[in-house]
Amino acid sequence: MTEAGAADDHALAAELAGTAGRLLLGVRDEVGFADARALKDTGDLRAHEYLMAALAERCPGDAVLSEEGRSSVAGKRSKGDDRAPTRNTADAERLTAGRVWIVDPLDGTREFSEEGRRDWAVHVALWERDGDGGRLAAGAVALPAQGLTLRTDAIGGAALVRTDAGDPDPVTAGRRTPPREVPLHIPAPDAGKLRIAVSRTRPPEFVTQLAGNLDLDVELVPIGSAGAKISAVLLGEVDAYVHAGGQYEWDSAAPAAVALGAGAHASRVDGAALRYNREDPRLPDILVCHPMSASTLLTGIGET
Ligand SMILES: Nc1ncnc2c1ncn2[C@@H]1O[C@H](COP(=O)(O)O)[C@@H](OP(=O)(O)O)[C@H]1O
Numbered sequence: 640m641t642e643a644g645a646a647d648d649h650a651l652a653a654e655l656a657g658t659a660g661r662l663l664l665g666v667r668d669e670v671g672f673a674d675a676r677a678l679k680d681t682g683d684l685r686a687h688e689y690l691m692a693a694l695a696e697r698c699p700g701d702a703v704l705s706e707e708g709r710s711s712v713a714g715k716r717s718k719g720d721d722r723a724p725t726r727n728t729a730d731a732e733r734l735t736a737g738r739v740w741i742v743d744p745l746d747g748t749r750e751f752s753e754e755g756r757r758d759w760a761v762h763v764a765l766w767e768r769d770g771d772g773g774r775l776a777a778g779a780v781a782l783p784a785q786g787l788t789l790r791t792d793a794i795g796g797a798a799l800v801r802t803d804a805g806d807p808d809p810v811t812a813g814r815r816t817p818p819r820e821v822p823l824h825i826p827a828p829d830a831g832k833l834r835i836a837v838s839r840t841r842p843p844e845f846v847t848q849l850a851g852n853l854d855l856d857v858e859l860v861p862i863g864s865a866g867a868k869i870s871a872v873l874l875g876e877v878d879a880y881v882h883a884g885g886q887y888e889w890d891s892a893a894p895a896a897v898a899l900g901a902g903a904h905a906s907r908v909d910g911a912a913l914r915y916n917r918e919d920p921r922l923p924d925i926l927v928c929h930p931m932s933a934s935t936l937l938t939g940i941g942e943t
């Protein structure tokens with residue numbers, strides 16, 4: 640990959656996540672909130688079909704692993720559309736490919752279907768094979784209802800992009816427009832305190848025990864979507880995300896790529912590296928936090 644080509648991967652991830660996000664805001668307007676199932680399925684499948692078509696056109700030689708492209712969702716249909724979802728690259732081809740896009744077309748599907756909620760995301764990550772097996776090479780997390788995209792950049796860092804869509808922020812509305820894109824660095828937590836983001840609907844029991852074991856003032860903050868939770872860590876709205884008990888590569892690939900670019904610690908809850916493009920896409924647990932909180936949290940998790 641040339642330097643210009645690599646830079647394009649970061650920009651492409653952000654462009655595709657942002658465009659899928661705008662499409663999803665349109666799906667919310669079109670389908671409405673009365674039938675949550677129809678809204679979820681239509682959102683999942685329209686964003687998936689857009690990403691599959693865009694990646695096939697822009698990166699025809701690359702493999703794709705999407706949450707909605709598995710054979711297990713082959714029977715799913717979006718409202719007013721009888722087509723089956725476009726299938727992922729076959730496993731045998733994906734597992735030998737040099738470049739694999741790992742996408743979650745709509746993370747936080749439940750929150751997407753609840754009127755007024757802003758904690759849902761589009762994830763677009765690029766995994767590349769290298770001498771050590773492989774690594775996340777680029778990633779973008781769009782938060783369409785918040786008017787934000789968090790993305791990796793070409794110099795190993797990350798950036799926060801303000802998009803036009805989304806509800807106006809009542810605090811900044813009317814003030815001078817802030818810069819459209821700014822570097823993203825994970826902020827350090829306040830001394831003695833730790834706000835830990837947890838799933839709204841499946842908070843792991845061990846995180847409650849962990850909170851009790853830590854010698855800190857801990858607040859558990861329920862937020863939907865892995866991408867929205869990891870973004871909340873990078874934006875300083877919480878200090879850590881701890882999850883266990885189930886998840887898949889597409890739930891964390893793009894947010895982990897951005898987190899690592901923003902200088903965060905991102906690992907399994909036992910401290911092992913997050914690994915992607917495996918035969919089995921299950922990746923059931925994750926810890927994202929500021930590096931200065933990592934040993935406290937890893938030790939606390941180990942003792943819980
Ligand atoms: N125990 C579990 N098993 C499988 N997937 C899980 C899970 N807990 C969370 N997830 C997935 O992780 C994402 C974030 O979940 P949560 O909002 O509860 O934190 C969701 O992705 P999707 O919305 O793409 O399905 C959800 O399905």
Ligand SMILES: [Mg+2]
Binds near residue numbers: 745746865
């Ligand atoms: Mg998901």
